[in-house]
Amino acid sequence: MDTQRVLAELDALFQRGEYDKVEPFMVDHIVRAEAEGDKGTTLSLLNELMGYYRSVSRFRDSLNVANKALNLLEELGLKNSLHYATTLLNIATAWRADGQTQRAIGLFEEVGRLFLALQVQDAFLVATLYNNLALAWQEAGDHAKAIQFLEAALPISRSRPDAEHDVAVSLTNLAQSRIRLGQLAEARAALEEALQLFDALPRPSGHASAAVAALAEVCFREGRAQEAATLYERALADVEARYGRNQHYADMLESLATVLETIDPARSAQLLAEARATADALRPSLNGLDLARSYYESFRGDLLSDWAPICHRIAFGLVGHGSECFGFDDELSRDHDFGPGFCVWLTDADHEAIGRQLQADYEQLPSEFAGFPARQNSPRSGQRVGVFSISGFYSQFLGAPELPKSDADWLQIPEELLAAACNGEVFSDPAGEFTRIRNALLAYYPEGVMRRKLAQAVASMAQSGQYNLPRALKRHEPAAALMAQAEFVRQACIAIYVLNRRYAPVAKWLHRSVGVLPQLAHLHEPLGQLAQAPAGDAGALVESICAELLQALIAQGFTQPGDSFLEAHVDAILTPNIQT
Template identity: 35%
Template sequence: MAHDDGYEEDAYDEDGSEERETVGTFDADAFLSGLDKIFAAHEGATKAGPYLEQAAVDAENAGDDAGLLTVLNETIGYYRSQGRHAENQWVIQRALELAARMGLEGSDAWTGTLINAATGMRAAGRHNQAEDLYRMALRSAERTLSPIDRRLAALHNNLSMLYSETDRAHQAEIELREALRILESASVNAGEDIDVASTNTNLALVLLAEDKLEEAERHAATALGIYRAGHLEHEAHYASALAGYAQVRFAAGEYGCAAAWYRRALAVIEECYGTDADSYATTADNLRRAEEEARRAGQPVGDDAADDAAAHDAGTSGDDARAAAMSGGAATSAAPSVTPSTAPSDAPANAPEQSSASDAARQLTGLQLARAFWNEVGRPMVEAKYPEYRGRIAAGLVGHGSECYGFDDARSRDHDFGPRFCLWLTDEDYARIGERLQADYEALPGVRSGSFMGVPAAAATPRAQGAGRRDGVFAIGDFFESITGYRMAPAEDHPYEWMMLDEATLAAATNGEVFADPLGAFSKARQGFKLMPEDVRLALVSRRLGMMAQAGQYNVPRMLERGDGAAAWLAVDEFVRAAASLVFLLNQPVSVGYLPYYKWSFAALRRLSGRLATRLADVCDQLESLMRLASAACYGGAGFGEGGRGAAPAAAQVTGAIERICGEVVAELRREGLTPSGDSFLEWQRPYVEEHIVSQEPCLHSL
């Protein structure tokens, strides 16, 4: 445990036990420092329990609720580690009740307590209670933690463990992917980040459970590449990455190779923990099993079996994804996989050739291609030609284009698609090296001519050139100004400027991925546009409620009754747009981003609705059904050869669908404490929502 080392020297004896001369007060910092001393002396098994119990008594006697909550949270973790699950139940309950009584709901302390409680319940095998607590923690974290806070990643990681333990591998995969996304966004250098490596290993093992061998191999290899790139081979967690990769090779039927990797894992465990550790015994058993299977399959089990291990040691590079990852070339999970499928050991001699790098590249998304292009071509150029600026240049792909949203497919490659990335500099750095760096960027093979991984340079459309270019070198302020009109996000006390920025514009300014940002300046500017002021968000929520009421609840049925199908169709469209926007706004843009422009609105809404803990997750399906019904309701299905049949029943279904969606919106507003009213007509909900707007700026309030 690591805590601030701020204890008072005279409050503790040499063994960490507290002197009881300061009755009536409780020093939480001193308590934590004393606990650290106990664990540092490896005396936790005997001294931590009594110490925690006495500290709880002292905090309670002193009337220090905050101090008592600190003690209870530490006790939950300690009892969990000691397997004292029955005793931990009342500690967990007491901590939750105390935090609620203190009014901490909605605070960082409440989030932390929920996470501790959920993890304690999971360790005790109380999975249902643990899942409920984790979900509460996620909802709380969305309000209390930054979207790139590593604690949020740890929360998703913990939830993935629960899903794995309850045989829900796909849900575990979703949680781990989210944890990985957060860590990669938060990391200064994801290619050397041990947390990113560990999460890649965990994800590989979950993917194995889903029989997704090729993808599992990519993530396992990525983890090893990160350890190598960061020179972290002597870290204790490196053993887990080695064993994880061995498990992947075992699953692929490469038993001799798996044995070689298990041996490497054993060596690291022995170095870090000794041979008495449980992990050493487990890994040794896995090694014996791999060796037995290798002999049974007629595979070598000695050094000759370790072709991948040799590639790792030599740091070789090439199209083989395993070799690239081992040499540090695959820095993150988004790096491309060009690993050919593993052929059976008895494959015929005239088997087809394995897939080429260009074949695999055709399966890459634009973001994956961009990240690979940066890692393999861009980063080496920057390091070679601009060594003094390598710690100041940000790289990534953000802005206009379907690939920046992650929605690109084969059809997206007919324009503006190719190897590319953005480089972002401060104004000062851009003035010094911007033009020269741009020239060096354009000279990279694949940017203006040639190709990368078999993908040719983009044939840029006129709108993506000059001032509208979508890649290359930018001053940070210029980049955001080209998208939003602002060099940096408007100030919180300038709500009228925020209200002039439509959501599609904000989506373009905050989408994509940042591959590297050692200075942090670009990420800070980008985050500024994600941090929509709460008053502005609530004002927009109110506006969307008004449009849903006016267009959907009021005008759709009136226009249908008049027989004006065209007007009804447009009213349905306005309702759908407002509802989709509302879903994003209620899920907090800082956490989920903004609704993009119309072309990708439903793609984004489907993706958001597929995430765990999304508010109004089923509204997306209802909106799509509503749009299908609107055809028959507005035009009687005439466009489909049905004449005027079916209009009346469809009209009833349309109005019913609208009311159901509005009812769900009201229920969500009540859950969030934005209204006490159950009135289903959304216009009447607006005053309640606007009561929560602090600013008196007229632009934030309805007339």
């Protein structure tokens, strides 16, 4: 495959504004190059695709492509080559765009060391590194340091022929830092030069919109709101046409909303809502468990770099308290105790020897990942992520480092703690010690305890729903009727959990989780209807749910067909193999 011809065709798509064809073109030619064994073209296109995904705020796709490129470089024996260094440069840029600022800075610095070792003389690559480091320092809030790198990049770019575009980009970035430092006159001068350079280019640049938006901010800070609004509108139109509604679009839209607060408050509010909706749509759709797994997969190697001799004894996962461990987290869950993080489980001996240092190493992992701040333990919620001894972890749920020894021991443990002790996911457990206890818990209660739990729930269903509810209504006791109705829903959920041989979680997830159980999940809907029904209309639903549950009891051999009043079946449930 002719790499230069393919790249020229790709460039032509950009020139013609056929942005919807860019990704299919690259993906198709990567597949073709791989089929032909053309690893050079594959590598070139992977780098192009990485940059494209970054430009449209598809950061995870960009990083996935980057990892594929790195693997190909290692396969080709090019590790620590210039190709390897430039791919690392692209990965660091993707991390920076994904909000992983400190991690990106560390990788940029590693690229700088590789450039020195390789004696890189390519002015474009050196200037690119400086520009990207400057952007990372901007995002870290250190604009003075950003200016240092930009002022180092500019003379290098100016010395290159036909580098007007790169000079304009550096001037735009320089202006943005000067704006943050209140140096408006210097920022305006840099932007005016940048826009002159952009305008003189043979074809429009996708970076020009950043210069226009920066000039809009200068105007706004100078008190020229209408001029600022016009410039933002121009920049927004260009970004949307080129890249769609990406993160830059959302940021500019929010800036325009700020400008319009005094000029047109109604439109300002509308644009602000639109900006937030756009940003929300771009956020990763990961739930908490997926986020934890991705964080672990990204940084496990960093965490264990000093602990190779005992890696085979360390387990990782996310288990315990929190909606994300049950898979029930949503947008509302993100206002507390949420973020990337995972558990590290050590044997008692290893925890005594290295637990404190490994916890310190864990706390040095990146503080941001996939757009979320890393999860922090808090005094109120206690330790939920980080380093634990296996025995200490299970003790907080079981009251002891090992499994309960007797039925009485089992019954003393609140069921929601048993649910939390074996929820979530174990990502890795080479030695199997953590999983040994987990699997024993997942095997469920001993039969005698299970039957007692089921009998209690069934008896409570009969008492609350079939007996107390109708009698409270006859006595015109609406509060008592409401409490009986709620208790029936709770006990029905618990009974369904026992019939599934699963531990019931805390009350707020009890009904929702019924809908994902292997058996009797269809009762989730009528139980929800019952929870919303006026007490006077609840009787028929109660009897319908009781009838469904009775059929399940019969099917599992706990009782025989007979009385529809559930209380009549309690003795059969308590006595194994009873014949009625």
